[in-house]
Amino acid sequence: MIQQNLNELENKAVYLIREANAKLNNIAVLWSMGKDSTTVLYLIRKAFAGKVPFPVIHIDNGIDFPETYEFRDRLAKKLNLNLIVAKSEIKREISGFSCCGANKTVELKKILNDKGFNGLIVSIRRDEHGIRAKERYMSERDKDFKWDYKNQNTEIWNNYVTNTKKDGHIRVHPILDWNEIDIWNYIKREKIPINPLYLSKEGRRFRSLGCTHCTTSVKSNANTIEDIIKELKTTKTEERGGRQQDKEKEYIMQKLRSLGYM
Amino acid sequence: MIIKNKIKRKRKFKNKIGDTMAKKIILKKSERTQLKSKRDEKNKIGEAVKVLNENPNNENWAKFSAELKNSKAKHYKIFYPDALKGKDNLTKAYAVLYDSQFKVLFKIPVISINNKSVNGATIYLKELTLNRR
Numbered sequence: 001m002i003q004q005n006l007n008e009l010e011n012k013a014v015y016l017i018r019e020a021n022a023k024l025n026n027i028a029v030l031w032s033m034g035k036d037s038t039t040v041l042y043l044i045r046k047a048f049a050g051k052v053p054f055p056v057i058h059i060d061n062g063i064d065f066p067e068t069y070e071f072r073d074r075l076a077k078k079l080n081l082n083l084i085v086a087k088s089e090i091k092r093e094i095s096g097f098s099c100c101g102a103n104k105t106v107e108l109k110k111i112l113n114d115k116g117f118n119g120l121i122v123s124i125r126r127d128e129h130g131i132r133a134k135e136r137y138m139s140e141r142d143k144d145f146k147w148d149y150k151n152q153n154t155e156i157w158n159n160y161v162t163n164t165k166k167d168g169h170i171r172v173h174p175i176l177d178w179n180e181i182d183i184w185n186y187i188k189r190e191k192i193p194i195n196p197l198y199l200s201k202e203g204r205r206f207r208s209l210g211c212t213h214c215t216t217s218v219k220s221n222a223n224t225i226e227d228i229i230k231e232l233k234t235t236k237t238e239e240r241g242g243r244q245q246d247k248e249k250e251y252i253m254q255k256l257r258s259l260g261y262m
Numbered sequence: 263m264i265i266k267n268k269i270k271r272k273r274k275f276k277n278k279i280g281d282t283m284a285k286k287i288i289l290k291k292s293e294r295t296q297l298k299s300k301r302d303e304k305n306k307i308g309e310a311v312k313v314l315n316e317n318p319n320n321e322n323w324a325k326f327s328a329e330l331k332n333s334k335a336k337h338y339k340i341f342y343p344d345a346l347k348g349k350d351n352l353t354k355a356y357a358v359l360y361d362s363q364f365k366v367l368f369k370i371p372v373i374s375i376n377n378k379s380v381n382g383a384t385i386y387l388k389e390l391t392l393n394r395r
Binding site for chain 1: 338340342355372373374379380381382383384385386387388389390391392394395
């Protein structure tokens with residue numbers, strides 16, 4: 001049953017990635033070294049015979065976990081990725097909202113404009129946050145990265161938006177209808193490498209990984225992927241419970257996304 | 263003859279003691295040398311940490327990074343001021359480095375400042391593991 005479900009999800013994701021490649025001429029992939037974006041990299045390899053034919057962008061604000069940097073460098077070498085590290089500057093006086101906006105979105109805008117990317121493969125899922133549930137498989141952004149979430153395509157009969165407005169781009173979400181346990185089952189099946197911080201040590205692990213500033217660990221004894229899957233079947237805490245930005249007022253997340261933040 | 267042998271034995275014994283004492287002196291000297299080289303190492307990294315805390319630019323981070331490889335530091339933990347409420351200043355954040363027994367070694371910044379531009383610098387700690395205690 002699980003395998004059938006995973007096969008269907010995988011097929012849909014591969015279809016979306018190939019469709020994006022066919023319709024958009026300059027695509028990049030966003031990679032944060034988390035379980036979702038690493039899974040998407042492996043889905044892209046499935047779609048293109050073991051290769052990742054697009055540039056892979058890491059928006060680096062410099063305060064990620066050191067384990068994340070080590071994982072990035074190791075996997076980029078192993079998969080022979082065309083890695084673009086876009087270093088964002090940290091503003092001296094920042095509030096929680098401005099941290100993400102100032103640090104990451106500005107840099108993302110810059111790199112998309114510089115390199116002329118008109119498609120961006122992003123690894124968000126609907127079940128992560130209520131705001132992300134409003135996304136489409138292929139979601140349009142204008143030149144200012146604004147997202148008109150109130151006026152979107154219905155995507156019936158695989159009818160996706162692939163025509164961009166001038167200087168805009170399309171966000172492609174291949175794992176939009178996956179949930180957390182699907183990701184872990186897939187990682188287990190395909191033996192996808194993961195950041196060691198996801199596994200428990202000293203009774204704590206990270207269920208969702210962001211930067212060192214806004215991520216906290218959760219109590220857990222799950223130190224293998226099997227244990228994580230078992231834990232997820234009984235947990236009552238949400239996945240992004242350890243992410244500070246999500247604890248701010250809900251409208252903040254919506255505002256971030258409407259302004260172009262992932 | 264008996265006296266000659268006695269003297270011979272005494273000399274042999276003295277030489278033996280002498281050898282033993284000499285060995286002790288040599289050992290102590292090598293221990294002292296080892297201690298000195300350990301102190302020099304500690305002073306070197308101590309100096310690098312001091313300079314880094316005063317001026318966390320790319321050059322000092324590179325020097326610290328080179329000394330970090332030879333140090334006892336195995337784990338790190340990063341401390342921030344109150345998270346994301348109001349105006350936070352990331353320049354107040356710091357990392358504490360621990361040895362393999364989780365004994366505190368150093369305190370260092372987590373940012374790099376070059377020509378008034380502030381960037382994060384946690385990448386320099388990528389050989390260490392997080393202290394989750």
